[in-house]
Amino acid sequence: MRWSKTYIPTMRDNPSEAELVSHKFLLRAGYMRRLAAGVYNYLPLMQRVINKVSNIVREEMDSAGAVEILMPFVQPADLWRKSGRWNDYGKELARLKDRHDREMVLGPTHEEIITDLVSGELKSYKQMPLNMYQIQTKFRDEIRPRFGLMRGREFIMKDAYSFDINEEAHQGAYDKMVAAYHRIFDRCGLSAKQVDSDSGAMGGSGSHEFMVMVDTDGGECTIVSCDKCDYAANVEKAVFRELNPPVQDKEIKETEEVDTPNAGTIEEISEFLKMPPNRFAKTLLFNAEFKGKKKNVVKPVAAMIRGDRQINEIKFKNYLGCLELEMAGPETVEKLTGAPVGFAGPIGLGCAIVVDPEVENMTNFVVGANKADKHIINVNLNRDFKTTGVVDLKNAPVGEGCPECDGLLTASRGIEVGNTFMLGTKYSKSMGGKFLDRNGKEQLYIMGSYGIGVTRTAQAAIEKFHDDKGILWPKSLAPYQITIITMNAGKEPQQEAGEKIYNELTEAGFEVLYDDRMERAGIKLNDADLVGIPLRITIGDKSLAEGKIELKLRNESDLVRVDLSEIIEKSTEFLERAI
RNA sequence: CGGGGUGUGGCGCAGUCUGGUUAGCGUGCUUGCUUUGGGAGCAAGAUGUCGGAGGUUCGAAUCCUCUCACCCCGACCA
Numbered sequence: 001m002r003w004s005k006t007y008i009p010t011m012r013d014n015p016s017e018a019e020l021v022s023h024k025f026l027l028r029a030g031y032m033r034r035l036a037a038g039v040y041n042y043l044p045l046m047q048r049v050i051n052k053v054s055n056i057v058r059e060e061m062d063s064a065g066a067v068e069i070l071m072p073f074v075q076p077a078d079l080w081r082k083s084g085r086w087n088d089y090g091k092e093l094a095r096l097k098d099r100h101d102r103e104m105v106l107g108p109t110h111e112e113i114i115t116d117l118v119s120g121e122l123k124s125y126k127q128m129p130l131n132m133y134q135i136q137t138k139f140r141d142e143i144r145p146r147f148g149l150m151r152g153r154e155f156i157m158k159d160a161y162s163f164d165i166n167e168e169a170h171q172g173a174y175d176k177m178v179a180a181y182h183r184i185f186d187r188c189g190l191s192a193k194q195v196d197s198d199s200g201a202m203g204g205s206g207s208h209e210f211m212v213m214v215d216t217d218g219g220e221c222t223i224v225s226c227d228k229c230d231y232a233a234n235v236e237k238a239v240f241r242e243l244n245p246p247v248q249d250k251e252i253k254e255t256e257e258v259d260t261p262n263a264g265t266i267e268e269i270s271e272f273l274k275m276p277p278n279r280f281a282k283t284l285l286f287n288a289e290f291k292g293k294k295k296n297v298v299k300p301v302a303a304m305i306r307g308d309r310q311i312n313e314i315k316f317k318n319y320l321g322c323l324e325l326e327m328a329g330p331e332t333v334e335k336l337t338g339a340p341v342g343f344a345g346p347i348g349l350g351c352a353i354v355v356d357p358e359v360e361n362m363t364n365f366v367v368g369a370n371k372a373d374k375h376i377i378n379v380n381l382n383r384d385f386k387t388t389g390v391v392d393l394k395n396a397p398v399g400e401g402c403p404e405c406d407g408l409l410t411a412s413r414g415i416e417v418g419n420t421f422m423l424g425t426k427y428s429k430s431m432g433g434k435f436l437d438r439n440g441k442e443q444l445y446i447m448g449s450y451g452i453g454v455t456r457t458a459q460a461a462i463e464k465f466h467d468d469k470g471i472l473w474p475k476s477l478a479p480y481q482i483t484i485i486t487m488n489a490g491k492e493p494q495q496e497a498g499e500k501i502y503n504e505l506t507e508a509g510f511e512v513l514y515d516d517r518m519e520r521a522g523i524k525l526n527d528a529d530l531v532g533i534p535l536r537i538t539i540g541d542k543s544l545a546e547g548k549i550e551l552k553l554r555n556e557s558d559l560v561r562v563d564l565s566e567i568i569e570k571s572t573e574f575l576e577r578a579i
Numbered sequence: 580c581g582g583g584g585u586g587u588g589g590c591g592c593a594g595u596c597u598g599g600u601u602a603g604c605g606u607g608c609u610u611g612c613u614u615u616g617g618g619a620g621c622a623a624g625a626u627g628u629c630g631g632a633g634g635u636u637c638g639a640a641u642c643c644u645c646u647c648a649c650c651c652c653g654a655c656c657a
Contacts, residue, residue, distance in 0.1 A: 453657030
């Protein structure tokens with residue numbers, strides 16, 4: 001492709017709408033333009049990248065035994081009522097009416113449609129296993145679209161659905177998809193990490209997410225992984241092995257108030273009482289603002305976690321369902337406990353007390369006495385105080401042991417580019433998907449659903465591979481493999497050489513972007529860096545006089561002069577080396 | 580939806596508080612000349628319903644009311 005014949009509107013400045021590097025580069029390098037919040041035009045370069053991702057997905061899905069179909073984007077509301085998701089999906093489901101006032105939805109996912117599709121004709125065990133997929137535009141009316149293609153409202157997704165006769169067969173189908181996913185992301189140059197996840201609203205028995213690990217702000221998900229084995233899980237789902245579990249006393253002892261002069265922090269009391277922090281339960285006081293009928297009300301609430309844990313305020317806030325949550329100031333603490341900060345405890349506390357599950361399992365632990373310089377030992381939940389709820393309130397168990405080996409858990413950030421769900425019979429039940437088994441007995445088929453965010457994967461690649469000048473596409477996703485630049489566009493020998501090399505490489509099967517613009521060298525070089533094509537060929541007077549041109553990989557700094565006659569071999573060689 | 584913010588040539592912004600000629604600047608765009616290996620110089624140009632509607636006023640980008648859009652923080656998700 002000649003630059004002058006396509007449409008690559010690069011920009012010098014960062015548009016103010018973008019926050020994330022990958023988002024900025026997508027706009028600056030002329031890959032996309034925004035139409036509305038979370039809705040984008042894909043320009044020629046982007047369309048090529050989307051095709052690259054799609055083709056990799058397609059090849060791997062096909063070879064994993066899935067077959068491609070295409071289902072409608074606009075769907076009748078009836079099917080969604082039937083599955084119950086007309087109500088459950090909430091406002092994210094975009095609804096509209098046709099001219100006859102019939103209710104429709106813009107497809108955010110296709111479990112309903114595909115189950116309905118097969119329900120009349122997938123009637124025998126002989127027809128399974130079956131796996132069908134599509135690559136299609138989806139629409140989810142996100143509360144807050146963000147970060148360009150990362151969380152768009154309209155986006156391209158590959159969604160696959162498997163049908164099996166029983167759990168065992170389904171597990172096989174699921175494993176096949178997981179393997180295909182690893183191959184897909186590997187081929188995209190991304191090596192996604194597979195993590196255990198919460199099945200959430202999709203329902204079903206198990207699920208995994210595939211994360212591209214990044215250390216930029218683009219990593220919206222926190223995942224916990226083992227430093228030795230490949231255990232990894234979403235923070236919400238992560239389990240761990242306690243390295244130093246608290247001692248469990250055999251007998252339940254009587255409470256006792258003890259003096260702890262000048263010991264307000266866990267470390268100080270721990271030191272003073274000669275007991276490890278995990279025998280303490282911290283009582284943390286918060287002010288929570290709830291929505292009231294007329295005006296909002298602020299109520300104090302207490303959270304209890306083990307002495308060696310950190311509170312996760314977001315988890316607490318979610319549990320409470322309040323509008324605002326903040327640590328109570330000294331005045332509130334004194335008013336509530338009658339003691340200065342550092343001695344709050346649950347016994348006799350006049351507000352709701354929410355405890356972490358770990359606290360529920362402790363015996364004879366230490367809490368604040370609600371009196372200055374005093375703590376109470378041998379406290380036991382239910383006997384000495386009551387809780388209003390038990391819920392996980394602590395931060396990710398970083399530093400704890402891996403549940404599957406003797407490694408340690410660490411936290412890192414990732415971009416979710418794909419997921420796999422075991423759906424069980426949720427949709428076959430609600431949508432009426434039955435078949436006859438070998439014994440002529442009616443059964444519900446076991447389903448799985450498998451998604452890959454195609455457009456998000458593309459942006460995730462940029463988030464992972466870029467420098468301060470622009471994108472560094474992995475060669476498998478790059479819109480073109482090679483870009484050719486004439487340093488002095490006006491000079492005929494260079495133009496001729498450019499044309500010749502462009503034709504030669506194109507005929508040899510390379511995808512080439514020939515920058516034939518009448519621009520100065522600096523502009524073209526900068527644009528080439530910005531756009532991120534893996535291999536750059538530059539044609540300049542000096543080299544050309546010796547019958548040479550220059551090759552440079554985007555991710556390397558070396559410039560290599562190569563004889564005109566060996567362009568094809570050298571280009572092949574360079575591209576082998578590219579990421 | 581709650582909180583915060585922004586709308587002014589394609590892009591990035593100033594001007595708004597304190598109303599007052601033809602609404603500026605940088606960049607980009609067009610044309611010409613000179614340049615030409617990492618975003619050239621000079622000259623001449625084109626491009627604005629100042630997000631929209633209504634109002635106040637002799638006069639509104641600027642003040643008031645309503646409204647729309649977009650961005651950021653939170654909950655949700657490929």
